[in-house]
Amino acid sequence: MxxxxxxxxxxxxxxxxxxxxxxxxxxxxxxxxxxxxxxxxxxxxxxxxxxxxxxxxxxxxxxxxxxxxxxxxxDSVHGGHIRLCLIDQMPKFFYDALRQRLANSYRNNPLIHFSIDVQSPESMLEKLLSNESDIGVGYFGSFPPLLTFQPAFIETQVVCCGREHRSFHEPNKLTFEELEQDHHWVKRGYITDVSINHIRPKILSATTYQMEATAQLILAGHHVGYLPRDLAMRYEEMGLMKILLPDEASYEVKHHWAYRENLHKHVADFFE
Incomplete structure (x- = not known):
């Protein structure tokens, strides 16, 4: 007891x-x-x-x-925490390179801890400037002087329409002026029209902050909009989208790595 x-x-x-x-x-x-x-x-x-x-x-x-x-x-020499921000729907070759960087980081430093988030470019810059993120990669409409920018890759953006859109079955009859003036467009919430300096859509009737959201609006059949070529081609191969005026309406964007200059050692090692 x-x-x-x-x-x-x-x-x-x-x-x-x-x-x-x-x-x-x-x-x-x-x-x-x-x-x-x-x-x-x-x-x-x-x-x-x-x-x-x-x-x-x-x-x-x-x-x-x-x-x-x-x-x-x-917090020891072998270890550390890297907070990484990406935009969504990056090209396959970038994801391949990113996986290799991650694998190398874990191989050289098994205790490293990664946090990976998907953000719009504007949100990404805000997180970097407020020290809520260590590294970002995307294409940016501004380059704050407090951050360092390093070229990452160049990507082609193409205009697409969905299978239910009137331009899907006769894309060869479409003119640049009709595309610009007579179609409903998806506007990106994080990029200004000035950034697309070769085309001025007249009817901007939807706004998105992610590429996948843009794709869903295009697939619905009412809008056209820009998508990364890799993503657009996947949908086109499935018969769900059509790339419009690829020679006239497409454009290239430069993606950059963005980070603060005073990097911790484990963050700097990520770029080696």
Whole structure:
């Protein structure tokens, strides 16, 4: 049967000391935790609840210590945390190169921790400037002087329409002027019309911040819009889209890596 006496040898203190501590604890908590005496030791209902709470507290402390140990590892020379931002729907060759960089980082530094997020270019710059992200890659309408920009790759953007659009079945009859003036366009929420300096769509009746969202509007059949050529070709091969006036309406955009100049070592190593 549980008793204060049974705890004496384990704690290496006298029963009177144990009883004194229990009494002091009960006074502090304002409740009776256990019945103790000649009849033996038994937790009260409050005592059992406090005991369970103590077990939970002990587990939380152990988890905190484990997390703290992990954080210390990340902050050591071998370790670190890299917060990476991408725009969505990058070309296949970029994803291949990115996977190789990630693999090299883990090979050289097994304790490295990556957080990867998908953002619009404007949100990406805001996160970099506010130190919420370490590295971004995309095409940007502005180049804040507090950030460093490094060329990443060049991508071709093409105009597309969906299978239900009137230009899908007779794309060869479409003129540049008709495309510009007579079609409903998807506007990008993060890029100004000035950035598309060779075309001035008259009817901008939808706005998106992600390429996949643009694709869904185009697939719906009412709008035309720009998509990365890799993405557009995948839909075209499935018979769901048509690329319009590829020689006249397409344009190239330069993507850049963006980061703050004072890089941590593990972030700088990512670019090596």
């Amino acid at each position: 549980p008793s204060v006496t049974a705890a004496q040898s384990r704690l290496n203190v006298t029963t009177s000391v144990i009883s004194g501590h229990l009494t002091h604890l009960e006074d502090r908590l304002g409740m009776t935790l256990c019945h103790r005496g000649r009849a033996g030791f038994k937790l009260t209902e409050d005592g059992a609840a406090v005991y369970e709470a103590c077990l939970g507290f002990t587990e939380s402390v152990a988890n905190f210590q484990h997390q703290l140990h992990y954080i210390k590892q990340l």
